[in-house]
Amino acid sequence: MEEILEILEKNFRYTDEQIAVMAGKTVEEVREAIQDYEEKSIIAGYTTLINWENTGKEVVTALIQVKVTPQRGEGFDKVAERIYRYDQVQACYLMSSGGFDLTVIGEGKTMKEISMFTSSKLAPLESVVSTVTHFVLKKYKDHGTVLEAKKVDERQAVTP
16 A cells, blocks of 8 residues: 555645545545554655745755764654754754764744754754754755756747
């Protein structure tokens, strides 16, 4: 039934009937599978990907590398939980190796807002050793979706 998950991951707006046709299942099988996935938190939520650059809303995204000291008996989980509870944090990932432990994706209205979040809330946390903030200048592809379609040059070619 993984095909149902793959279909939903691409577009959660498909109807149960459309998913059934694409997956070669009955509508009832699809409904039962989706309900089961939701109950088991395999489907953790439904979101809409918005290209904010095409709206009037200003949104600044930052990738923040965080080096932490893991807590005894709890590892990185307790620190990560404390961090991901902030409203500015859109995602938080434990990394496998390198010069930092957590990757935090933060969003705010301005670079100053993200900087203030990092310096006044994130960096002072007891387990945080250091942070490095990288601001996203432009998003080309997000969650598997190309955000800016190539513009087709419709000018007529002039030949001598």
